[in-house]
Amino acid sequence: MLVKITLRTVLEVTLVKIAVCVKSVPDTETKIRIAADNVNIERSDVRFIISPYDEFAIEEALKLKEKHGGEITAFSIGGDEVVEVLRDTLARGVDNAVHIKDAEFDNLDTLSTAKLLAAAIASGGFDAVFCGQQGVGGDNNQVPSMLAELLNLPQATAVVKLEIEGSKFKAEREIEGAHEIVEGSLPALISAQKGLNEPRYPSIKGVMAARRKEIAVKDAAALGVAGQFAADKRKVRCVELTLPPPRPQGKMIEGEPEEQAKTLAKLLREEAKVI
Amino acid sequence: MSRGILVFIEQRDGQLRRASLEALSEARRQADKAAEPVVALLAGESVKGLVPGIAKCRPDKVLVVDNHSFTKYSTEGYADALTAAIKKEDPRYVLSANTSMARDLIPRVAARLDSPCVSDVSELRERNGALQAVHPMYSGKALGVFEFSAPLAFMTLRSNCFPLIEAKEGHPAQVEDLAVTPENVRAWVVETHTAAGQKVELSEAAIIVSGGRGIKGPENWLMLQQLCDVLGAALGASRAVVDAGWIDHQHQVGQTGKTVSPQLYIACGISGAIQHLAGMSSSKVIVAINNNPEAPIFKHCTYGVVGDVFQVVPKLTEECRKLLAE
Numbered sequence: 001m002l003v004k005i006t007l008r009t010v011l012e013v014t015l016v017k018i019a020v021c022v023k024s025v026p027d028t029e030t031k032i033r034i035a036a037d038n039v040n041i042e043r044s045d046v047r048f049i050i051s052p053y054d055e056f057a058i059e060e061a062l063k064l065k066e067k068h069g070g071e072i073t074a075f076s077i078g079g080d081e082v083v084e085v086l087r088d089t090l091a092r093g094v095d096n097a098v099h100i101k102d103a104e105f106d107n108l109d110t111l112s113t114a115k116l117l118a119a120a121i122a123s124g125g126f127d128a129v130f131c132g133q134q135g136v137g138g139d140n141n142q143v144p145s146m147l148a149e150l151l152n153l154p155q156a157t158a159v160v161k162l163e164i165e166g167s168k169f170k171a172e173r174e175i176e177g178a179h180e181i182v183e184g185s186l187p188a189l190i191s192a193q194k195g196l197n198e199p200r201y202p203s204i205k206g207v208m209a210a211r212r213k214e215i216a217v218k219d220a221a222a223l224g225v226a227g228q229f230a231a232d233k234r235k236v237r238c239v240e241l242t243l244p245p246p247r248p249q250g251k252m253i254e255g256e257p258e259e260q261a262k263t264l265a266k267l268l269r270e271e272a273k274v275i
Numbered sequence: 276m277s278r279g280i281l282v283f284i285e286q287r288d289g290q291l292r293r294a295s296l297e298a299l300s301e302a303r304r305q306a307d308k309a310a311e312p313v314v315a316l317l318a319g320e321s322v323k324g325l326v327p328g329i330a331k332c333r334p335d336k337v338l339v340v341d342n343h344s345f346t347k348y349s350t351e352g353y354a355d356a357l358t359a360a361i362k363k364e365d366p367r368y369v370l371s372a373n374t375s376m377a378r379d380l381i382p383r384v385a386a387r388l389d390s391p392c393v394s395d396v397s398e399l400r401e402r403n404g405a406l407q408a409v410h411p412m413y414s415g416k417a418l419g420v421f422e423f424s425a426p427l428a429f430m431t432l433r434s435n436c437f438p439l440i441e442a443k444e445g446h447p448a449q450v451e452d453l454a455v456t457p458e459n460v461r462a463w464v465v466e467t468h469t470a471a472g473q474k475v476e477l478s479e480a481a482i483i484v485s486g487g488r489g490i491k492g493p494e495n496w497l498m499l500q501q502l503c504d505v506l507g508a509a510l511g512a513s514r515a516v517v518d519a520g521w522i523d524h525q526h527q528v529g530q531t532g533k534t535v536s537p538q539l540y541i542a543c544g545i546s547g548a549i550q551h552l553a554g555m556s557s558s559k560v561i562v563a564i565n566n567n568p569e570a571p572i573f574k575h576c577t578y579g580v581v582g583d584v585f586q587v588v589p590k591l592t593e594e595c596r597k598l599l600a601e
Contacts, residue, residue, distance in 0.1 A: 028530045028550050032416040041417065052531050110382065111391055133378075136530060137413050140394050141378040145350070146386035154461035155350055157379045160524070169462075174525060175375040176476040178469045180348070184462025194531050195524045235425040236391035239407070242418050244556065250563075250576040260580050261590035264562065267578055269598050272560045274482070274539040275506060 016070035018061045019126040020094065021117055021147070022054040023135040024078055024085040032243070039238045040107070048081040050088055053132025055199035056192035060162060061130050062093050063197065068164075070127075071095045075120055077105055077113060083215065090210035091202030102219040104229050109236050110138075112229050114146035119223045122151060126187060128169075133158045133191040144191035154184040160195040279312035280305065281366040283357055284329055285376050286319050287348070287467075291328050294372030294434040294479055299332040301399060301437040302370050308401055311367070314338060315447075316360045318353060318455075320346040326450055332440045336449040338363070344456065349463035350379055356455045357384045363453065366427070368406060373431035374478075385429040392429035393421045397436045397536070397557070406430075414530040414553030434479040435536045470525055475509035477526065482539045485511030485528055485555070489544015489565060489584050493521035498585070499543060502592040505599065511535070511555075513545050529554030544584045547572030564588065 026032075026046045033042040050058075061072045073096040074089040076082045086097040100120055108116065121129060129151065131144040141157075148155035156162075156171035160179070163170045164186070171182045174193050202210070220226040227233075251267075253260050268275045280302040285292045299315055306313045315329050318340040326337050340356040357380065361369060369384075371377040373395045385392040398409035400420070408421045408430050477483065484503050486496065496510065503510050511533075512526040528535055530550035540558035544565060545551060552575055555561070563576035564587050573579045580587055 026413070028414075030413075031549070032413050034417065039419075041413070109391060111386060111389070114382075114386055139410075139412055139414065139534075140392075142382035142385070142392055142394055145379055145382035146392075148350075149354075149383045149386040155379070155383070156462060157350075158375055173375070173379075175467075176478065177525075178467050180464045180467045182462055183465050188462065193524075194527075234391075236393060236421055236423050236428065238419045239422045240420040241412070242420075244411075244415060244418055247556070247561075247575055247577070250561075250573065250579050252573075252579045252581065257582050257586035258590050260582055261587055261594050264578055264580060264591060265594035265598050268539065268560070268562070268595075272539070272577065274560050275595060275599065 016064055016068045016127045017125060018064060018070065018072045019121050019124060019129045020054070020057050020061045020072060020074045020089065021129070021131045021143070022058065022074050022076045022085055022089055023051040023132070024048045024076065024081045025051045025135055025137045028052065028136060034241050034243060039241050041241070048084070050085045051132050051135045053134055053136065053192055053194065055132075056194065056196040057130040057132050058089055058092055058094065059197045059199040060190070060192060061128075062200070064128070064164060065093070073098060073124065075100060075117060077101070077108065077116055086215050087210045088202060090213050091206040092200060093206065097213070097215045099215050099217045100223070101217055104220050104227070107231075108229065109234050110140050110142040111146060111236075112234060114143050114150055116223070116225065116229060117143070117147050118150035119225050120218060128187060129153065129189040131189065131191045133193050144189060148189035151189065153187055153189045155189045155191070156182040156184065157191040158193040159190050160193050162190060162196065278365055278367040279314060280368045280370055281314050281316060281360060281364050282334070283369065283371040283377070283381070284315050284317045285372060285374055286317065286322055286325055289319070289322065289325070291325050292372055292374060292479075293439070294374060294432070296329070296332050297434065297437045297439055298370045298372045298432045299329065299334060300440040301432060303333050303440055305399055305401065305406060309404060312336070314360070314364050314366065316340070316357065318345045318356045326447070330447045331442050333442055334447050336451060337447050338451050338453045340453050340455045347464040348376060349457070349460045350383055351460045351462070352457035353380050354383050354387065355457045356453070358387055359455045360453060361388065361427070369427070369429045371431050373433050377431045381429050381431055388427060390427040390429060391423055391425050394431045395433050395534070396430050397433045399430075411534065411557065414534055414550065415557055416553050433536060435481065435538070470523065475503070475507065477509045477511055477528070478533050478535055480509035480535070480537050482506045482508035482541075483511045483528070483535060483537045483555075483558075484508045484541045484543065485513065485545060486516065486543050487513035487545030488515050489546075490516075496522065498588055502541070502588060502595070505592050505596045508541075513548070513551050542572055542576070543588055545572055546570040547575060
């Protein structure tokens with residue numbers, strides 16, 4: 001029996017090494033307030049969560065690991081708010097967590113973020129790198145493509161379906177009014193769009209185990225990038241953050257449905273001039 | 276002094292994207308202020324017939340990369356074409372529409388050229404001879420103003436935010452072929468499946484009719500689709516009904532869906548959760564139809580109708596049909 005299992009393992013299982021990039025972001029329910037510096041949001045009383053798209057990335061990595069065996073390492077850049085997010089990934093079944101943390105890394109722009117992740121990931125020998133398609137909040141949609149370029153990997157972004165066979169991948173991407181199928185070779189970078197899978201919740205056992213696991217911390221010196229990401233080296237910066245102007249008070253349309261519909265159509269045509 | 280703006284023009288299956296032409300129009304306006312040139316880049320196979328359509332937005336030059344390597348999209352192939360065009364023209368800025376192709380392509384090229392990028396820009400401002408980009412963040416709950424300190428910067432522009440220049444079709448001052456042979460393409464598009472049902476793309480639509488829990492079930496999309504058909508609108512949906520499996524995620528408006536800025540947004544049976552409001556609050560005119568007068572959506576609408584969507588929407592469809600036939 002034992003021999004049989006070992007043979008199956010040898011014949012069918014290929015071990016994969018996967019990197020997953022995750023970001024800690026303000027809860028999507030957060031009411032945004034502008035901080036006194038006028039370029040950041042007020043962070044007090046804000047609950048931080050794992051960026052929703054990253055949950056799909058983690059889940060896909062876990063599914064791959066379940067199928068092929070192997071090891072998953074999660075990477076995240078940020079301050080103390082990142083620790084809970086990394087614990088969450090460990091609780092779901094991620095094997096290792098790397099916290100990229102340094103005072104120099106505050107308010108990183110997208111290119112700096114991608115460079116820093118590349119510095120941490122490049123030497124790991126990963127077969128696949130998974131990211132969420134965007135960090136919710138910054139809403140940039142840039143880091144996955146930048147990271148693929150810096151790691152010299154092929155990419156498929158905004159993926160809603162993924163199949164991996166041997167050293168090939170087949171990904172379905174969501175595009176305007178259509179889905180397109182991308183085929184490519186591994187190693188590759190895949191960014192996850194909503195619809196890719198149903199992320200699991202961490203189990204109690206997983207949460208307990210995650211508490212005991214060590215999170216590796218890497219600073220600028222450990223990554224060999226000291227001084228490279230200081231604020232004065234950035235090529236783009238936010239100079240002002242404002243709230244959108246409030247909308248003027250709307251007009252309520254009274255009456256029976258027929259009347260309401262008639263009035264509304266007329267207003268849209270004659271007052272708003274949008275139909 | 277003048278290095279100009281290069282605009283990546285997206286085409287798929289020989290169709291130009293309107294959003295690309297909006298980006299080209301904005302490039303023209305900004306470049307005129309500084310008397311700089313605008314160059315459009317078009318890549319594909321047998322796409323030269325699209326040049327007169329591009330010329331409407333008055334670029335100084337259209338660069339055409341036209342060969343069989345560009346029949347279908349590949350990130351690495353198109354990145355090679357864009358990189359070659361940038362090296363040739365040496366622009367200050369590279370602009371593109373913020374489409375799914377651009378989100379895949381533009382940051383890759385920005386990283387290749389070690390240059391910054393701001394995506395999903397809703398407004399450009401000129402300050403001291405340079406451009407500032409306004410980027411809605413937190414799904415539009417805040418607006419970030421960004422400044423570059425680099426010789427080259429990339430920006431992708433949001434649809435429906437920049438007016439189109441529509442001069443007569445014609446010929447740009449110059450059309451030039453650019454020979455590019457991609458060398459290392461390791462992933463490529465093999466096929467495209469058009470989504471059933473959606474006739475107008477959500478993020479580019481001038482009018483959106485959206486449904487939420489108040490429409491009670493997926494069998495009632497037909498009612499909203501009829502209003503869409505009359506108005507030439509795209510069909511949107513709240514997260515709740517996407518999660519309930521009533522409709523594909525392609526239709527979702529709001530956080531974890533699409534952020535939209537149409538001329539007219541008609542919310543039917545949508546209460547207005549903060550994540551939904553964030554995704555559509557920059558619409559020019561918002562109509563809310565909901566039977567609950569306390570629904571938060573009414574605080575954000577231009578016109579509010581407290582009423583039963585099953586009574587109001589069909590009548591509205593009829594009224595619009597009559598008005599538009601006049």
